[in-house]
Amino acid sequence: MSAPSLPVIQQTAGKGAAKAAARKRGRGNGGGADRRPGWVTYLVLGAFVLISAYPLYFTLQLASSTSADIAQNPFPGFLPGGELFSNLQRVFDADIDLVRATGNSLVVAIVTSVSVVFFSTLAGYSFSKLRFRGRGPLLVFVIATMAVPTQLGVVPLYIVMRELNLTGNLLAVVLPAMVTAFGVFWMTQYLDSALPYELIEAARVDGASMFRTFWSIALPAARPAAAMLALFTFITSWTNFFWPSIVLGAQNPTLPVALKLLQAGFFQDLPLIMAGVVLSIIPLLLLFVVAGRQLVAGIMAGAVKG
């Protein structure tokens, strides 16, 4: 006997039943890949997610123990100990200014994100919607630069920054990251499909200048993609270590640089270091809770690689 069609189910058994039936049948209407997977799949995925989350839990455990506890038992118990707040307090009392480092990281990440979004949208608008000589080759060039390991230019970049008296200055970290090839490419892709020419033409006919058209038409239209770009730029900036550790030094660190200092200065005091790690993880973890869906969607929409 064949199963009744979905509209029939909806009429006879209600919307919920129809939805459930649709889900049961899956997208392909019985196709092999759309059957509900068995428990093995859930087991493997569950194990993978647990392994992914365990190091974070381990960090919390170490951060809430005492050094003596850890020395006694390398495999901390199931529940975290009760020393978390005293350890955090000791981090704040340490001579490495983690509060300042957090502030620095925040400033750098926000300024970088805003700048990357603005300049990338500007360039993406131009590449996708404006007509000019050399557009194609220039866009290819932008994409090609993504494969250039610019990190290897650190030596001259450092020399330049020192000439400009910018070592130890947050500007030295912000400046090189103000617009990225990936951002330009991403916004070009998005605006190409999301912004109709009619809107631009209408604005132009109404007498808007080129920049005004960009500002009032393209920028609002780019908002969804811009938000994702900002999210990824923020994370990349927040976790960035190599260049900041070279150019900032110990006087004015960002958070990752401060963690290195903490590790070097207190290597025998593990709970203190781990409390610092906990502090550094919390902001992005919050971001993950709030915007995790968008992160997933962003990665799947365009292959992003930080």
Place this chain on the structure above:
Amino acid sequence: MATQTAPPVGAAPLGGDDRPPRKIGFRQTLGRWDVKVSPYLYISPFFVLFAIVGLFPLLYTGWVSLHEWSLIGGQGEFVGLDNFTFVLGQTFFWSALRNTLSIFLLSTVPQVVVALVIAAMLDANLRAKTFWRMGVLLPYVVAPVAVGLVFSQMFADGSGMINSLLGQIGIDPIGWHKDVLPSHIAIASMVNFRWTGYNALILLAAMQAIPRDMYEAATLDGANRLRQFFSITVPMVRPTMIFVILTSTIGGLQIFDEPRMYDATGLGGSNGQWKTVTLYLYELGWNKQQLGRAAAVAWLLFLVIIVFALLNNFLTRRIASADDMSRTAKAARRSQRRASRDLTRRVKQTSDAAVPAAAPIDVDPR
């Protein structure tokens, strides 16, 4: 009243006629310039920035590498290729190159394989899809520096967490920091921890673009899940896999954060067991304060990356063509087998049919 509100006829239009033409003319030129220049103006920030912080430093690295150049004193005398011969003569450089490649392989190969499996599982019709996708991505928001700190503790020599776990199944403690290969495994596991789920999502996106009727057809043909995975999913996501491998090549060969955080000193272990090339570059430039030599290392690493990108390209092409060849061969064998099977069936049918006489031969049993 009415006459007052009416505009004065004659005077105003005359005066207005005189000026606007010039004004409109100016505005038109301005407008034309606006249209012509704006596109270039809008894309210029990227190009200017790339020239200053991307291209110029990369080229200038070559210039620096030909000089004696100290961190404090600045540019010294021209020394030709001395920096290169010095670096190439150091055992540390070669061991750093070996370490980098070893860590790179240990992180890329398992990562792509596991990501592929996880992606295939996420591609199934799961309950609570978003939860699983987010769960897989969780490690991505942890900074490599933090990962390094935590993992260096998990992989502590003697009685660290991993070692005591191994002890419970009867394996002797491993010198995760002391020994070369174990330290590479530990560092590779940090990279894998952070990127496997991320790459799984990229591959998942590619998998979702595969037309579902391919699976349906395969199911009808009697292919099981495993067979479908190897014969449909993997070949269809190969371009994305190549992209993932290429980006992890470019990033993986420059690995710095994780090995730097693997111990408190951060220079790659007492014997340079896990000193990578970028770590060596850092040590030469900012620890030994010889920027010229650091620049030489940067150039050498640049070369290595280019070689690997080309090798990657070559290998993936070879694999692709070999794969196609084996597939055509297999298909040919399969069709041959099917033809012979058909033949025997037909022969049987005719012989069976011969008994009750006039049965139609060409009835398809399906």
